Amino acid sequence: MSPDGCAIGLDVGGTKTAAARVAPDGSILARAMLPTPADDMAATLHTILEAARAVMSPDVRSVGIAAAGLVEWPTGVLRFAPNLAWRDAPLVEPLRDALELPVVADNDNTAAAWGEFRFGAGRDFRHMVLVGVGTGIGGGIVADGALFRGAHGFAAEIGHIIVDPDGPLCGCGNRGCWEQVASGQAVTRAGRQAVLEGETTVLRDQVDGDPDRVTGPMVTKAAQDGDAVSIAIIVEIGRRLGEGIGALVNVLDPEVVVVGGGVADAGELLLSPAREAFRRTVEAADRRPAVPLVRGQLGNDAGVIGAATLALESTA
Numbered sequence: 001m002s003p004d005g006c007a008i009g010l011d012v013g014g015t016k017t018a019a020a021r022v023a024p025d026g027s028i029l030a031r032a033m034l035p036t037p038a039d040d041m042a043a044t045l046h047t048i049l050e051a052a053r054a055v056m057s058p059d060v061r062s063v064g065i066a067a068a069g070l071v072e073w074p075t076g077v078l079r080f081a082p083n084l085a086w087r088d089a090p091l092v093e094p095l096r097d098a099l100e101l102p103v104v105a106d107n108d109n110t111a112a113a114w115g116e117f118r119f120g121a122g123r124d125f126r127h128m129v130l131v132g133v134g135t136g137i138g139g140g141i142v143a144d145g146a147l148f149r150g151a152h153g154f155a156a157e158i159g160h161i162i163v164d165p166d167g168p169l170c171g172c173g174n175r176g177c178w179e180q181v182a183s184g185q186a187v188t189r190a191g192r193q194a195v196l197e198g199e200t201t202v203l204r205d206q207v208d209g210d211p212d213r214v215t216g217p218m219v220t221k222a223a224q225d226g227d228a229v230s231i232a233i234i235v236e237i238g239r240r241l242g243e244g245i246g247a248l249v250n251v252l253d254p255e256v257v258v259v260g261g262g263v264a265d266a267g268e269l270l271l272s273p274a275r276e277a278f279r280r281t282v283e284a285a286d287r288r289p290a291v292p293l294v295r296g297q298l299g300n301d302a303g304v305i306g307a308a309t310l311a312l313e314s315t316a
């Protein structure tokens with residue numbers, strides 16, 4: 001037990017709510033996981049509380065929530081989630097009242113960025129961009145050692161930059177957002193298309209020819225096992241990812257770009273074409289210091305570690 005006490009970090013996603021008790025050095029002391037009833041905000045709040053209680057201990061000093069959506073800072077009101085039925089939901093007050101502890105809430109990728117910056121792939125830098133590639137794409141920006149949240153806490157919604165105005169419809173209402181062409185959704189869509197078009201791929205056998213049963217992780221696994229069609233899909237997603245990162249680096253000039261989220265599990269299969277596209281598209285690549293494009297080191301724990309650390313630092 002740390003003399004400084006510890007904090008609880010909660011990562012509220014569309015399908016799962018993860019909770020962890022986290023020490024000031026970023027290590028995880030206890031963890032819990034519950035399904036998120038994402039179509040019901042009241043039930044989601046109850047789940048968050050239940051998850052927090054599952055890892056509670058007497059030395060917990062504060063609680064940090066990371067949620068998938070536009071979370072207003074510092075009020076902690078979840079204003080909008082493109083892919084979930086969450087609108088104008090206060091996250092902080094109900095938890096603070098129930099647990100009688102200080103509570104902060106932030107966007108999930110912002111929290112993950114802070115986790116990677118303090119204890120993971122960004123710890124040796126002062127300027128970092130996190131690109132979280134999961135079902136969608138989220139971001140977190142660390143500028144000169146501090147989180148950049150914008151005026152309302154809504155900064156770094158990088159997944160909704162339009163890169164293809166005629167592209168697929170996005171959960172935000174626009175067409176061709178970056179996350180529609182370079183995230184897990186894009187991997188799944190391309191895998192289904194390949195099966196639908198009768199391409200020669202192990203995916204077709206794995207789903208008995210039913211395109212709707214193809215999932216993103218299935219495509220990643222098939223690619224890692226050498227399936228040519230699946231490799232081509234991941235390479236193409238990597239290319240679109242790298243082009244977007246080139247644009248982000250043009251705007252933000254970071255020292256490092258950290259790629260997190262479930263799709264980063266594809267590893268070098270994804271990152272290698274992403275690096276190539278990044279170098280090809282960033283302005284004056286041969287006239288600027290190299291910007292490493294690396295995989296996150298905290299994996300799925302980045303959100304809970306970052307949220308707990310934000311809570312400890314915000315309430316110190």
Ligand SMILES: [Zn+2]
Pocket residue numbers: 159160170171172173174177
């Ligand atoms: Zn969008």
